[in-house]
Amino acid sequence: MRAIRLPDPPGVSVSHATPEIFDRGLSTVVRRAVIIGNGAAGAEHQSIGLVRALGLASSYTIYRVDRPTGEFNRWLRWLPLGIHKKIDCLVRHLHLVWWQRFATSLGFRLQSQKTIGISSAGLSGIEAADAKKLADLANLESARNGPLLVLAAGRDTVSIAESVKKLAPGATFVVQIQHPRRCLDNFDMVITPVHDYYTLSPAARQEAPRFLIPFLTPHQPPDKRVVLTVGALHLADPSMLRSAAETWHSLLAPLPKPLLIVNIGGPMRCCHYGQDLAQELASKLKRVLSSCGSVRISYSRRTPAKVCDVIQRELGDLPNVHIFDGTGPNPHLGHLAWGDAFVVTADSISMLSEACSTGKPVYVLGAERCTWKFRSFHKSLRHKGVARNFTGLEDISESWSYPPLSDNAAAAERVRAALAERGWSLAS
Incomplete structure (x- = not known):
């Protein structure tokens, strides 16, 4: 039967335009994002960095996995x-x-x-991530506000993210950041560093005991839904650094140049060290001080007290050397914006990824102490010319450059392309 369009009622103006969520031709527009976090800043910053690269910085909500504590x-x-x-x-x-x-x-x-004395874990004002509630939200709101982009990072978020996709497949696009160590079909996209696939390399097969090889993950090469990055996604995009440069202008701009930034992490299973590396760092920094205008040193949450003690004892009283003691606002983004060169301990893939996105000289300390996928990561940085080993013989006043790592932008482009294949697009 042929449909007949009735005339509009007298005095009533009825719009026959396409609904707003279809305002790009026939494309459904994604306007909102949900981040499923695990409470770890490093993981959550990866999701936020991708949201910013996708242009949804003002349209996202964070939920956190409520793992029991204490x-x-x-x-x-x-x-x-x-x-x-x-x-x-x-x-x-x-x-x-x-x-x-x-x-x-x-x-x-x-x-x-x-x-x-039994109490449940608190979420510091952030709502707990519940897969059914998030799926219901996506299903109920999809017709009015468009589908929901769901981003998750970290091991604790995997089960929540895959449940959301299962419960609301047509109203969500689920991205798991970092390899989920399980079936990739449970997600629309997985974004992970290429060194996560080190387990499939011939070198890894020689390092790992033969009886462990069947239990190593991932088991198969990446398929089309996997986006491989060089390093970790992060917050330090150009817009964020411009804002940080303004915020920290009064403190960092007047410092003598060149400004050397030193970021110290902490030992990990694949990067063992202690006071010995701290002593090595202090000795090498003393050798390059003559070519530095000023040095600023900061620690991560994982830095052991014994490492901090060595750095404070060896460098705390030197002129033009400032050690951030953790009190007051964290100058990390300001350091990335104003620093002329960086020395970063090899254990922190996140801090190295951020520094290498600036295009400024990056020196790595302790790479020779790392094993497994960390060693693969450092090898890739050297191969691309974005980082060099810190020897203590460098002239910090002599700068060098390279094409900055652009993992955020590359990952965002792949998300846009995958959405387009589904007939969706991102709100501009």
Whole structure:
């Protein structure tokens, strides 16, 4: 039967234009993003950096995975989130039952969990990530506001992200940042550094015991849904650095040039070191001080106290050397904006990725102490000419440059292309 269009009622103006969510021809417009975080700044900053690269910096909301904390739970963080929560619930229940019986035997009545010091983990004002609620939000709002872009980073977020995709496949585009170590079909896109696939290389096969090889992940080469980056995604995009340059202008602009920024992380399983590396760093920095106008040193959350003590003892009293003690606003982005060269310890892929995105000289300390995929990462930086080993013989006043790492922009372009294949586009 042929459809007949009725005339508009008298005195009433009815718009027959295409709804706003289809305002780019036949393309559905993605206007909102949800970030599923794990409480770790390094992981959440990767998601925020991608949101900014996609132009949705003012249209995203963060939810966080509520992993149990405190008491015995610090020994259970290696477990998958769902199993950890079930064990935590069981232990708390048994604990409460035991206390109830104990209190009853003494003639008391237990009123609540608070009586025995049991409290649930807080989220610091950020709502807990619940897969069903997020899926319901996407399904209910998709017709009016368009589909939802979901970004997750970190091991604890994997199960939530894949559940959202399963519950709302037509109303979401789910991106998992960092390799999820499970079936890639559970996500619309996976963004991960190329060194995560080091496990498939011939070198890795020689390093790992043969009986462990079947258990190594990933098991297969990346497919079309996997986007490989050189380093980690991050917040230090040009817009953010311009803003940081203005914020820190009064403090950092007057410093004598060149300004050398030193970022110190902390030892990891694949990058072992301690006071020995701190002593090596201090000795090498003393050798390059004559070619520096000023030096600013900062630590990460993982930096051991014994490393900080060595740096403070060896360099704390030297002129034109400032060590950030953690009090007051963090100058990290200001350092990236105003620094003329960088020395970064080899353990921090995030800090190295940020520094290498500036196009300024980057020197790595301790790369020879790293193994497994960290060694592969450092090799790729040297191969691209974006970083060099720190020897202590450098003339910091002699600058050198390279095409900056642009992982954020490259990943954002792949997301746009994948959305276009689905008939979706991003709001401008």
